[in-house]
Amino acid sequence: MRIVVMLLAGLLGACSTSKKDLSSPLAYVPAETPYVFANLEAMPEATVQAYEEMLKPVGELYGTMLDELRAEVGKVGETEEEQRRIIGLIDLARDKMSIEGWERIGFSRRARAAIYGVGVMPVVRIELGDAAKLRAFMGEIEAVVGKAIPTAEVDGQTYWRMAPDESGSFAVVMAIIDQHLVLTLDAGPEVAALPDLLGLRQPARSLADAGTLQQLNREFGYTPYGTVLLDNRRLATALLGTDGNDTWFSRKLGRDGAALSSVCRAELMGMVEHLPRIIGGYTRIDGTGMDSHSLIELKPAVAQAFKDMVAPVPGLGGFDGRMPTEFGFGLKLDKLAEFIQVQANAVAAEPYRCPELADLNASARDIGRQTAGLYAAAGWFTGMRVVLQRLDWLDTTPDTQSIEGAVVIASPSPLGLIGMLKSFVPQLSSLELAPGAAPQRLPADGLEDAPPSWIGLNDVALAIGVGEGAEAQVPAFLGAAAPARPPLLHFSYQGAFYGGLMRKYSEIVNSITESALDQIWDGDPGAMNDEDKARKLERQRGRERSETVQRYIQRFGDAFNSMYDAVDYTAGSLVPVDRGLEFLQVMRVRR
Template structure:
């Protein structure tokens, strides 16, 4: 029974971790029959409701991205368990299919454009993908069975044929089975168990609709309209439904399933959460943080290039905390956000003057009201022994700081085979503050080499080579200056241009964090240098040489909650 319970928990965790969504033009849930089988109380949902150009997307990835290191699965080759060997075979087929878009869709029987859906029926995951050639799916599974010795049982439910693969040991009384079916042009992969309701599999296979579906509740439209995502591609985790499941025995579908599992194992790990106090207080917290939602702001795909803009929002209705977190936002310079003309950037915006009052407001809110629920009361007791006010002793040294920024704009390595070395570096490091000159003078006592350095008030830069000697082979000429509200350390002509432009930039609280990277610019010169030295290039790095991809990641907060914005651009190398 313990193995069965662990397997169920792993499946539920995997369902929560699955996070995939794409989108296109207009959303229309009324004519999407798949949604009538998705319950409104599903804890996890992700869907692409319009055709996604999967073939073009695979083609648009650089060739190195589609390749896997030789022997990537060698450590699993010695597996003796037929179930593990089955999964390894499928993984190998997937890796081989990534050769190009045509091979990928042929391997899995897909059309060039597909819709896909992932959700849970309580704890049971359901993945549904449009397929054009069902025979390809069966051929793929037949191959995996032949290579592993892991076989299926053929079954039929209300006229729908499906394969059932037993995941639990034969000695286990209870069973968990992997179910694979193709019906009405949809591949369905889900689980069935000996202890779940029979109607659950009917719903998963699209045979028995639910009474209150996600379409009936208009959840998709609500998320898109509230957050302004591109239509037809959203994902979410419903915190309120998860809390209901953990604090009740039958509050939703997931709660009923967990209660049955705990009854079978004679142990409820969440028993202390099912008191009236915990139910009320945790529900109140969930009302303030109801969902984590995600959707696209950009989606452009061709055979040669793909661009995505995906935004995740942790929704919040707690105005006190939102206001406190927003006051923590600091200044992130424009050059940090320019990922098109940089190798790597990092910017952290923190208003140091607001840190103590903001954290104190957050602390006070979390200690009010006084919780009666055991775990929450324990957390409050631990927090009450600490105080963010102590940070004041440290933040005083950084009074007026608004943020820091770093950018490696460019770097070059000579092609001299006999003496390869760093040819040039363009980079910028900034400290943005109300009075950067005062901060620089405060640091001097801790850095003796800076004791006699005076930075001109007019913004002129000073050479650092005599103050901080650099090895001649590095060929770096670093300079320092005060540019308006910014203490700037820079190198190279491009770095100087960025530094000079900072002089007129006012300090505005515009974010919390931004990070970006251009993989090709980052790795290609480095790999060239390794090759020139005659040293063997590690296979993992060799694959990155033509990795033509740019990524950008940012963290911010607005009146709707925390936002994580991810952008990606990839070009084919063929």
């Protein structure tokens, strides 16, 4: 009977091994990896097409710029061989800024991929659609450049090895292994063995075997299209090691005269326990938008402290995208001060003994004495919400330079806050405000160019509305409900508004850059000999190159900013929960 059981066990084990999906990148990720970002399934075709459409302006500009660069070849003194290489590389890159272009060289829109750590060293592993096509493309690059990309071999596997210096102690490594493209960094066997990085030796237990990402997806409701896990404890252990089990990093510290003691290792690991893991994924992603969730896991006492800190602010935390842009926070300053004092007292009661952490002992003493201001302000202020509804400054040809919006300040005592403000701003002395009363116009003494503004308050907040029509909106801002789970931080913006803001920012930066270039390259050279004339010609060429680079940077910036025109709105909130801090974000595509 025992023999029969052994035979059955062997058969089951053989069947299990034969069914292992070695085409999955997760089959090569160690189960104990300190970090990973991977998709279990390829994104649906409709979703891929929707986001490719968003990137279309960038791809079109990329193609136009390559055409322009090609036309300029030969005008700045390149040799015929240099011209041939430049034109060859441009032609190779010309049609690659699209999914179809990438598929022509072997990649696949249906690919699974993983970015992960073997110890601390990063590895990128991507499924290929056709490995032969990618090898052929690498050959085309070598033919155009006129020399082979350096290669090496390990365990019978040839790979490309690109070292930034002659020492060769550090190199970027790329290999095509079966139907996978693998990219990693080789810093020597002391850090990580190259066969392990390349997956030539499979881990004893892989992340696919462990099912870790599948479990996270079930637990948090994530889709299979992208899950992230950062385990700070594993990362710290990979760096610091354990007593009697040093790592390359701890050995390096010892060689540099700063050996890592057991005390230092224990205290550093104790810090990491306050923030053990970060988890994230998409709860929804399709052609209409995406929803994502992240959890910053915290030590239970720390998580509870953040829950105690959060304060509701009227209207803060909506995910409806009604406002062009808004941001704010809700924070009980006395609870923040209490948390700081608890941490400072803990350090004072048991100071760090590690010499490298000694400065934290003094910092804890100092910060513990600086919380009085937080306690004092807690009686006046518990958060704010800033809303910007209109900013004509963003318009290309504005008829008026106006601004419309509001500032909502949450307070345990709005009337007391107004009384305190009157002592600092005498112009407010004429105001007679009462909870629920009609908003009053703010005096414009000394602020003749300021837009009209009104102020009002209720029992939990005061609001200042700015711009024409703000008087009627102040009560609505004050009466807006806070969500059931108020956020610690919140932001939202409409894509068109944000795109306009970034375009205006780019205009300012470009203007400053052009002015700086003028100062660098301009100037009266006076009388010149032949050598001076040669220098002037070189300076002129330098200026032309600088202006060309600046022009391309500006155009790329404009193309990226135009992507926001396809976004309806984006919103995000940081919310304290029992396990730590949740970050919730939504993005909707303009239909």
